[in-house]
Amino acid sequence: MKEKKKHIAILGSTGSIGTQALEVIANQKELFEIEVLTAHSNCELLITQAKKFKPNVVVITDQSKYKKVNNALFDLGIKVYAGKEALAEVVEMEDIDLVLTALVGYAGLKPTIRAIKAGKNIALANKETLVVAGCLISLLCKEYGVSIYPVDSEHSALFQCLVGEENNAIEKIYLTASGGPFRGWKKQELSTVKKEQALKHPNWDMGAKITIDSATLMNKGLEVIEAKWLFDLKAEQIEVVVHPQSIIHSAVQFEDGSIKAQLGLPDMKLPIQYALGFPERLKNSFKRFDFLDYPHLTFEKPDRKTFRNLDLAYTAMGKGGNMPCILNAANEIAVAAFLKDEIGFLNMSDLIANCMEKITFVPNPSYEDFVETDKQTRILANKLL
Ligand code: NAD
Ligand code: MG
Numbered sequence: 001m002k003e004k005k006k007h008i009a010i011l012g013s014t015g016s017i018g019t020q021a022l023e024v025i026a027n028q029k030e031l032f033e034i035e036v037l038t039a040h041s042n043c044e045l046l047i048t049q050a051k052k053f054k055p056n057v058v059v060i061t062d063q064s065k066y067k068k069v070n071n072a073l074f075d076l077g078i079k080v081y082a083g084k085e086a087l088a089e090v091v092e093m094e095d096i097d098l099v100l101t102a103l104v105g106y107a108g109l110k111p112t113i114r115a116i117k118a119g120k121n122i123a124l125a126n127k128e129t130l131v132v133a134g135c136l137i138s139l140l141c142k143e144y145g146v147s148i149y150p151v152d153s154e155h156s157a158l159f160q161c162l163v164g165e166e167n168n169a170i171e172k173i174y175l176t177a178s179g180g181p182f183r184g185w186k187k188q189e190l191s192t193v194k195k196e197q198a199l200k201h202p203n204w205d206m207g208a209k210i211t212i213d214s215a216t217l218m219n220k221g222l223e224v225i226e227a228k229w230l231f232d233l234k235a236e237q238i239e240v241v242v243h244p245q246s247i248i249h250s251a252v253q254f255e256d257g258s259i260k261a262q263l264g265l266p267d268m269k270l271p272i273q274y275a276l277g278f279p280e281r282l283k284n285s286f287k288r289f290d291f292l293d294y295p296h297l298t299f300e301k302p303d304r305k306t307f308r309n310l311d312l313a314y315t316a317m318g319k320g321g322n323m324p325c326i327l328n329a330a331n332e333i334a335v336a337a338f339l340k341d342e343i344g345f346l347n348m349s350d351l352i353a354n355c356m357e358k359i360t361f362v363p364n365p366s367y368e369d370f371v372e373t374d375k376q377t378r379i380l381a382n383k384l385l
Contacts, residue, residue: 004031005030005031005032005033006031006032006033006097006098006276007032007033007034007035007095007096007097007098008025008032008033008034008035008036008096008097008098008099008100008276009034009035009036009037009038009090009091009093009096009098009099009100009115009120010022010034010036010037010038010100010102011036011038011087011091011099011100011101011102011103011108011111011126012038012039012040012101012102012103012104012108012125012126013037013038013039013046013049013102014039014040014042014045014046014049015102015103015104015207016205016206016207016210016268017100017102017125017151017207017268017272018037018039018100018102019045020268020269020272021100021102021272021276022034022049022053023269024269024272024273024276024284025053025276026052026053027284027285028273028276028277028282028284031277031282032276034053034054034055035055035056035057035093035095035096036055036056036057036058036059036090036091036093036096037049037050037053037055037057037058037059038058038059038060038061038087038090038103039058039059039060039061040060040061040062040103040107041060041061041062041065043060043062043065043068043069046058046060046069047068047069047072047073050072050073050076050078051072051073051076054076054078055078056078056079056093056095057078057079057080057081057090057093058073058078058079058080058081059080059081059082059083059086059087059090060080060081060082061082061083061084061086061087061107062082063082063083065082066080066081066082069082084107084110087107087110087111088110088111088114089114091111091114091115091118091120092114092115092117092118092120096115096118096120097120097121098120098121098122098123098149098276099111099112099115099120099121099122099123100122100123100125100151100272100275100276101115101122101123101124101125101126101129102125102126102151103126104126104128104207104209104210105126105128105209105328105332106128106129106132106328106329106332106374108126108128108129109128109129109132109133109370112124112126112129112137113133113136113137113140113367116137116140116141116144116146117140117144119144119145119146120146121146121147121148121149122146122147122148122149123148123149123151123272123275123276124148124149124150124151124152124275125151125152125272127152127222127223127226128222128328128332130225130226130229130230131222131225131226131324131325131327131328132324132325132328132329132370132374133325133365133367133370134225134226134228134229134324135229135320136365136366136367136370137229138229138232148230149274149275149276149278150226150230150271150275151268151271151272151275152223152226152271153249153250153266153268153270153271154175154176154223154227154249154250155223155226155227155230155250156249156262156270156271156274156275157248157249157250157251157261157262157271158173158227158230158231158250158251158252158262159230159274160262160274161250161251161252161260161261161262162231162252163279165252165254165260168254168255169254169255170231170233170237170252170253170254171237171253171254171255171257172236172237172238172239172253173227173231173233173237173238173239173250173251173252173253174239174240174241174250174251174252174253174259174261175220175223175224175227175238175239175240175241175250176240176241176242176243176246176248176249176250176251177217177219177220177240177241177242177243177302178201178202178203178204178214178242178243178244178246179242179244179300179302180201180202180214180215180216180217180219181197181198181200181201181202181215182197182198182215182307183242183244183300184303185306186306187306187346190306190345190346191344191345191346192344193344193345194341195212195338195339195341198211198212198215198216198338198345199211199212201214201215202244203245203246203266204246204266204268206268208339209332209335212335212338212339213331213335215345216307216309216345216348216349217302217307217309217310218309218310218312218313218331218335218348218352220240220302220310220313221309221310221311221312221313221314221316221327222313222328222331224238224240224310224313224314224317225313225316225317225324228317235314235317235318240302240310241299241300241301241302242299242300242301242302243297243298243299243300244298244300245294245296245297245298246266247263247264247265247266247289247294247297248261248262248263248297249261249262249263249264249271250262263289264289265286265287265288265289267286267287269284269286270286308349308353309331309348309349309352312327312349312352312353312356313327315356316356319361320363321361321362321363321364321365322359322361322362322365322369322370322373323356323361325365325370325373325374325377326355326356326359326373326377327352327355327356328374329355329373329374329377329378329381330351330352330354330355330356330377330380330381331348331352332378333351333377333378333381333382333385334347334348334351334352334381335348337351337385342385343385351381351384351385354384355377355380355381355384358380359373359376359377359380360376
């Protein structure tokens with residue numbers, strides 16, 4: 001008989017979600033066992049984590065760091081692999097029960113597909129995978145009988161609201177957005193914004209890419225597409241509401257008009273723990289929410305004229321096919337360029353819109369079409385910079 005512990009692989013263990021997932025797991029040692037840890041280039045932290053959590057395997061995708069990691073972990077009997085292909089292979093290991101995809105960007109697509117095909121359930125933080133290839137991922141999950149447990153706080157909220165409602169149709173969902181550091185700003189002020197300002201999120205401490213996405217509202221755009229695939233929704237059923245306090249993490253409205261919402265302090269450890277522990281709610285000592293600390297919960301319409309990325313995402317979702325893949329790849333190039341001070345804040349939307357116009361549209365893309373679209377979009381976006 002299999003022991004009760006869930007065996008977890010964390011892809012991207014050195015990032016914001018990855019390190020918080022390890023905090024959760026360290027507090028629930030009797031329930032979880034780490035099988036795999038992976039990182040892109042932060043080998044020092046990966047080594048420290050491996051020494052503490054004793055996984056079977058670690059992967060460092062940056063091949064130049066292999067020797068250093070292997071030298072540090074060899075005596076502990078931890079297997080060390082390097083490179084992108086290794087990342088896609090380790091998720092198939094027999095002992096893994098659940099793969100937490102906490103890596104950032106398009107790089108998550110291939111290992112997620114491999115994990116699903118190996119029958120592993122997914123705790124999904126890597127929203128880009130669903131944005132790029134939601135249709136394909138949904139089909140694969142059905143075919144291989146795999147569940148996706150959302151980690152993104154909004155989608156975790158929706159998922160929690162839907163427990164016990166399996167036979168009740170969703171009328172619509174309200175996806176809440178903090179509005180980011182530039183809520184209320186107009187185009188003129190945004191034209192001179194620097195990365196240091198954009199990297200200061202009012203409510204959440206996250207990796208650089210998602211923090212910029214939150215400042216441009218692209219994060220909410222990606223989340224709209226993520227919600228479509230996770231909960232099988234139409235565009236008209238997804239409404240974004242700005243809620244600057246980030247206490248209501250999202251809400252579902254059913255066909256009788258009743259709305260269920262999930263509330264809590266902005267702390268990713270809770271949605272991470274829910275995804276890892278599902279269907280159980282695990283006792284913890286995270287700080288509790290107090291209504292009296294928040295006498296005013298407020299709501300606004302998003303400013304879609306100033307923050308164009310939200311509409312670009314709705315457009316990409318409406319078109320379907322490889323358009324969200326184009327949106328995602330162009331956005332990854334735009335954000336990286338903004339972080340290197342190569343383009344201005346508002347130019348990011350221009351670049352994405354330009355790529356969406358110019359890259360060949362494929363209505364029913366295969367996996368290979370997504371790979372090609374991602375590649376071509378990156379080439380074009382880099383040229384247009
Ligand atoms: P991060 O930048 O802090 O960490 C990213 C992790 O992925 C690191 O471990 C890094 O080594 C690894 N990585 C980076 N590039 C890679 C590549 N090319 N190949 C393999 N591994 C690579 O990012 P994060 O903020 O933890 O976000 C991770 C994912 O979770 C993103 O998709 C993000 O949108 C999503 N998410 C994050 C938060 C949050 O609070 N941070 C909330 C919701 C969703
Ligand atoms: Mg979110």
